[in-house]
Amino acid sequence: MHRIGYVVADGFQVMSLASQTVFEYANVVAGEPFYAIENYSVTGGLVRSSLGMLIETAPLGAPGHAQTWIFTGVNDPLTVAPSAELLAFARLAGGQARRTAGICTGGFVLAEAGLLADRRATTHWAYASELQRRFPDVQVEDDRIYIIDGTIWTSAGMTAGLDLAMGMLEKDLGAEVARSVARKLVMHQRRTGGQSQHSxxxxxxxxxxxxxxxxxxxxxxxxxxxxxxxxxxxxxxxxxxxxxxxxxxxxxxxxxxxxxxxxxxxxxxxxxxxxxxxxxxxxxxxxxxxxxxxxxxxxxxxxxxxxxxxxxxx
Structure with a gap:
């Protein structure tokens, strides 16, 4: 079973968790529980989203708890700094996990942890220039839906997290399963990572x-x-x-x-x-x-x- 850990912190954007539905329906289409999903935070317990919704989380332990770690975004990464504990875990996950991803502004966590150095990456277009300014060693591409560079995945705005998850699903279970999941989720078009964020x-x-x-x-x-x-x-x-x-x-x-x-x-x-x-x-x-x-x-x-x-x- 492929375990996926979503990492959240106070003020996380709830849309980041929408991509979990892709993996949920992949299990339905596959006819067996291929994916297991769990939400994590530094200390565990209840974590409040930017909307005020509370979710239960497990405390972060060893990165080996999951093969894929996905760091969620916040509404404004300029006002929310990741904790030292979160950054330390991100560094470990980036070195040990099969995949490490940042959805939307979750890419700032990966960059702060040093995981994006000398890599291609994207984030929400409104914060791409700030990501580039803060981390000049990152090759920021502000017009991509998502980018894969080695084991590191980054996506644009929140809905692009669905596309990133679909890309992971296709790599794991193949194009036919991915297309079937897209149909079940009524995704008009499964966008490839190379598509532009805006017209x-x-x-x-x-x-x-x-x-x-x-x-x-x-x-x-x-x-x-x-x-x-x-x-x-x-x-x-x-x-x-x-x-x-x-x-x-x-x-x-x-x-x-x-x-x-x-x-x-x-x-x-x-x-x-x-x-x-x-x-x-x-x-x-x-x-x-x-x-x-x-x-x-x-x-x-x-x-x-x-x-x-x-x-x-x-």
Whole structure:
């Protein structure tokens, strides 16, 4: 039996525990109790969530009590510091357990314990920059649903904890069981770790009508070349002035923004249509299927075929 220990502290966000349902239903689908789940805290006893709900916990003992340890998040990691005892246990768990995970801002506990040093990690987008500032040796990727780096797993916001749990389930029991659990939980789509936390179309949020107009033009013409010169001409600016204003307002270069828009459009086509990858590449402005795959891997960390398999399976 695979034992999973959820580690909570006062003020934990109750949504962190929602991912336990994935493992519960995995036992139902498997027809046997493959997973055993228990909640832990430093001293044991009742622990109060940020909502005020109390849950009973067992005291933390040896990390060998579970093969997977999952550290839950809090609403604001800037005001809640993990205790020395919790950090000491996290270090032991990270060195001994099969998997150690941080859901949402639970990643701050792992980072404080030194488990994320020189690793890729994610957290809720609202705190990603703070995680990077506090722990410069962590490679923070603020646009990922969840990330696996060796034995360390981290997820974005609370609902992404469900996706992280589904990823664990698939590794343990296979894709078919994972798809069956997703159906039972009425998860519209089981998201892969490489998916973005937020829409690129919303994230750019330019301040001026000119740059907004350029983006609107780009969205309608993704299949075209969309050079800086063409975009600048559309809004009656010189290429140099357009690049300067665009970067200042969006935080991205025009080339990077267009690539991200194309990636998002391609991902949506792959998930929601039956068009061939050659057609998807052509319609979203990539040279060919191979170019699409290269940029997809760089942007999302997964291949277009993997995203399509997950979408169809869900």
């Amino acid at each position: 690129e179309l919303l994230a750019l949020a330019p301040k001026s009508d000119r740059i907004q107009s350029a983006l609107d033009y780009a969205r309608l013409n993704l299949a075209g070349p969309l050079s800086v010169e063409a975009l600048a001409e559309h809004v009656h600016l010189s290429p140099r002035q357009f690049t300067r204003v665009f970067t200042a307002e969006t935080g991205q270069s025009p080339a990077k923004a267009i690539e991200n828009l194309r990636l998002e459009a391609a991902r949506l086509m792959i998930e929601q249509s039956r068009h061939s990858l050659e057609t998807v590449a052509r319609e979203t402005g990539f040279r060919d299927r191979r170019h699409l795959r290269e940029v997809f891997l760089r942007g999302f960390g997964v291949t277009p075929l993997a995203v399509r398999r997950d979408a169809r399976g869900s």
